[in-house]
Amino acid sequence: xxxxIRYLGLLTSLCVLALVLSSCGTKxxxxxxxxxxxxxxxxxVWGVKADTKLFGLMDVKDSQxxxxxVDIAKALTKQILGSxxxxxxxxxxxxxxxxLLKNGNIDAVVATMTITPDRQKVVDFSDHYxxxxxxxxxxxxxxxxxxxxxxxxxxxxxxxxxxxSVANFQKVAPKARVLELQDYAQALQALKSGQxxxxxxxxxxxxxxxxxNPGYQVVGSAFTKEPYxxxxxxGQKAFVNKINQALKKIRENGEYDRIVKKWFGNISGFDYKExxx
Amino acid sequence: MISIITNHWQDLLYGLGQTLLCSxxxxxxxxxxxxxxxxxxxxxxxxxxxxxxxxxxxxxxIPLLVITMFFYVVIPMFFVKVNGxxxxxxxxxxxxxxxxxxxxxxxxxxxxxxxxxxxxxNGMTFTQAMRYIVLPQAFRIVIPPLGNQFINLVKNSSVLxxxxxxxxxxxxxxxxxxxxxxxxxxxxxxxxxxxITMPLSYYMRYLEKRLD
Amino acid sequence: MQNFIDAYSWVxxxxxxxxxxxTIEVSVISIILSYILGAILGLIRYIKLKYVxxxxxxxxxxxxxxxxxxxxxFTYFGLPNIGVRLNPIxxxxxxxxxxESAMLAEIIxxxxxxxxxxxxxxxxxNGLSYWQAMWHIVLPQAQKKMIPTIVxxxxxxxxxxxxxxxxxxxxxxxxxxxxxxQNSNYILPMFLALAVMYFVVxxxxxxxxxxLERRLA
Numbered sequence: 001x002x003x004x005i006r007y008l009g010l011l012t013s014l015c016v017l018a019l020v021l022s023s024c025g026t027k028x029x030x031x032x033x034x035x036x037x038x039x040x041x042x043x044x045v046w047g048v049k050a051d052t053k054l055f056g057l058m059d060v061k062d063s064q065x066x067x068x069x070v071d072i073a074k075a076l077t078k079q080i081l082g083s084x085x086x087x088x089x090x091x092x093x094x095x096x097x098x099x100l101l102k103n104g105n106i107d108a109v110v111a112t113m114t115i116t117p118d119r120q121k122v123v124d125f126s127d128h129y130x131x132x133x134x135x136x137x138x139x140x141x142x143x144x145x146x147x148x149x150x151x152x153x154x155x156x157x158x159x160x161x162x163x164x165s166v167a168n169f170q171k172v173a174p175k176a177r178v179l180e181l182q183d184y185a186q187a188l189q190a191l192k193s194g195q196x197x198x199x200x201x202x203x204x205x206x207x208x209x210x211x212x213n214p215g216y217q218v219v220g221s222a223f224t225k226e227p228y229x230x231x232x233x234x235g236q237k238a239f240v241n242k243i244n245q246a247l248k249k250i251r252e253n254g255e256y257d258r259i260v261k262k263w264f265g266n267i268s269g270f271d272y273k274e275x276x277x
Numbered sequence: 278m279i280s281i282i283t284n285h286w287q288d289l290l291y292g293l294g295q296t297l298l299c300s301x302x303x304x305x306x307x308x309x310x311x312x313x314x315x316x317x318x319x320x321x322x323x324x325x326x327x328x329x330x331x332x333x334x335x336x337x338x339i340p341l342l343v344i345t346m347f348f349y350v351v352i353p354m355f356f357v358k359v360n361g362x363x364x365x366x367x368x369x370x371x372x373x374x375x376x377x378x379x380x381x382x383x384x385x386x387x388x389x390x391x392x393x394x395x396x397x398x399n400g401m402t403f404t405q406a407m408r409y410i411v412l413p414q415a416f417r418i419v420i421p422p423l424g425n426q427f428i429n430l431v432k433n434s435s436v437l438x439x440x441x442x443x444x445x446x447x448x449x450x451x452x453x454x455x456x457x458x459x460x461x462x463x464x465x466x467x468x469x470x471x472x473i474t475m476p477l478s479y480y481m482r483y484l485e486k487r488l489d
Numbered sequence: 490m491q492n493f494i495d496a497y498s499w500v501x502x503x504x505x506x507x508x509x510x511x512t513i514e515v516s517v518i519s520i521i522l523s524y525i526l527g528a529i530l531g532l533i534r535y536i537k538l539k540y541v542x543x544x545x546x547x548x549x550x551x552x553x554x555x556x557x558x559x560x561x562x563f564t565y566f567g568l569p570n571i572g573v574r575l576n577p578i579x580x581x582x583x584x585x586x587x588x589e590s591a592m593l594a595e596i597i598x599x600x601x602x603x604x605x606x607x608x609x610x611x612x613x614x615n616g617l618s619y620w621q622a623m624w625h626i627v628l629p630q631a632q633k634k635m636i637p638t639i640v641x642x643x644x645x646x647x648x649x650x651x652x653x654x655x656x657x658x659x660x661x662x663x664x665x666x667x668x669x670x671q672n673s674n675y676i677l678p679m680f681l682a683l684a685v686m687y688f689v690v691x692x693x694x695x696x697x698x699x700x701l702e703r704r705l706a
Contacts, residue, residue, distance in 0.1 A: 051670055058667050060504045091657045095450060099459045103569030122457040162454035179361065179441035180451060182655060185670025192673050193353035195360065212671070338691035340648035342662060343683045351680055428554065435556040446558055459566045467559050474554035
């Protein structure tokens with residue numbers, strides 16, 4: 001018995017050692033072809049938001065995530081895998097989406113993700129599928145009219161960890177302090193609780209929030225261009241090409257147009273024609 | 278890993294400072310509040326005992342995150358503004374005070390009851406006997422468990438990351454998501470936590486052994 | 490008042506209960522796994538095997554002294570690098586089990602150490618082998634003393650599952666956040682529900698612990 005325990009103990013320590021060593025080793029996830037795996041299982045695993053009105057929001061009634069990003073992902077799945085292809089959805093936050101993509105938990109990210117040079121160093125993007133621009137959400141009657149009003153010491157502005165709106169904002173208003181919350185639901189709640197003077201992110205997301213919360217409004221024109229792309233892990237060129245072909249297809253056959261209108265057609269103050277370009 | 282340290286050492290140091298500051302503040306206040314409730318539990322008044330019991334049971338059985346978020350988003354909607362750091366510190370204080378109350382109470386009860394009786398017989402009031410005779414002895418007994426509570430506080434202070442409290446974990450999240458070097462960022466953060474907690478935990482073990 | 494009635498509509502209540510179910514599921518599996526693993530590790534530490542106990546002890550100390558959040562990140566973001574790909578539920582279970590088993594190992598080690606060494610000697614003198622004495626004499630006595638500490642560790646585990654919302658574990662905390670995120674009139678009712686639900690689950694466990702203590706005493 002004592003021998004057995006000794007053996008088990010040794011085994012445990014070896015496992016731990018192996019774990020430590022291999023985590024320093026190469027990343028295997030990147031080498032497998034996502035496309036052939038997807039075709040084999042007839043499923044594409046998409047990372048989507050579940051807390052973002054209009055793009056990806058959890059419907060409490062049936063526990064389904066609904067929104068523009070989700071519909072795009074479903075349409076793309078049909079194009080790539082045929083009409084029987086299954087789209088499966090995993091909820092991500094701005095903080096978790098890149099690590100999950102890199103470690104292979106998800107095949108692609110369709111989660112209000114802007115194509116930026118920094119991100120292009122670690123993941124590959126499809127062509128853009130939506131044009132947003134960063135803007136501000138404030139309480140109605142607030143003295144904040146544009147980004148310039150926030151560039152003062154002592155100002156606090158809310159954003160989300162992992163969103164590039166943080167860096168963008170710090171560039172235009174370096175004196176303000178950015179508070180990063182876990183997701184958009186938390187950031188909006190923090191705005192309502194007066195934790196910051198404004199919430200900054202892309203106008204599409206903000207307009208969705210304003211539509212639900214009449215006491216709040218989007219102010220100032222967009223101060224950045226935020227083209228959204230579908231992110232795929234590095235080394236998956238074939239999959240990116242497939243996605244781009246599928247995007248082109250749904251733009252041509254009118255499905256893309258239909259999805260945009262479905263979600264953004266009734267949003268006042270949002271030029272969906274601009275977003276479609 | 279080196280690049281994370283060289284690029285972000287200021288953020289990391291600031292985070293470490295906030296983590297320590299928040300833990301020390303929370304330890305100080307929860308020690309005061311916890312001791313009060315511990316005394317409530319041993320006084321001859323039934324009402325106070327019940328009040329203490331309710332306080333301790335409630336806050337021992339609700340997650341720290343719920344308490345902290347409550348102070349961060351609910352209190353400001355109805356009462357006063359509370360920023361992330363304060364909300365986190367209040368949450369930690371309340372949560373930890375319930376545990377400290379239990380620790381101190383068992384410390385008080387482990388002091389020989391004869392001490393209290395003797396002091397009372399010598400003309401001291403209950404408060405005096407408590408203050409000068411029982412509590413000093415009780416605190417000596419509970420120093421190692423209190424040290425462990427402080428280690429828990431340092432670890433639990435990572436809850437500040439949920440409310441933008443600029444602590445070590447928050448900085449870790451920010452660095453991980455801007456550098457995209459997730460594992461190394463968290464590795465560095467982990468080492469920094471260990472620098473605080475490891476020596477403390479070995480010291481407490483040493484103290485415990487010496488007390489035995 | 491109307492807010493409260495609306496907030497606890499059937500749809501929302503069901504969604505909260507779904508979250509509670511995930512919390513309980515993750516907690517129960519983690520409790521079982523961490524108890525088994527914790528007991529093994531605690532024994533390894535107690536019996537002082539050459540090198541092994543020292544290494545195990547050091548790893549346990551490392552884990553015990555890290556915030557749980559970091560361990561959650563390592564299991565969710567780190568393990569896939571070695572080919573272990575887990576969803577948020579299993580990542581949380583694994584993280585909780587690793588963290589709590591390290592905590593339990595320490596509790597169990599000191600629990601066994603607290604049993605009078607004379608018990609072991611007496612049992613050995615009466616012809617029992619080391620492991621027989623351990624199993625029949627020492628462990629049951631240690632168990633009795635350890636129950637309150639172990640159960641309060643389990644309660645911590647249940648409470649700590651709420652931290653896994655950071656990797657989007659759809660537990661009670663996350664579901665409540667989704668509901669009040671969509672309508673902030675519901676914020677107070679949701680926090681009340683959170684407090685009550687967590688309290689009831691944890692308190693039931695502590696009542697069970699008191700019952701066990703009395704039975705065994």
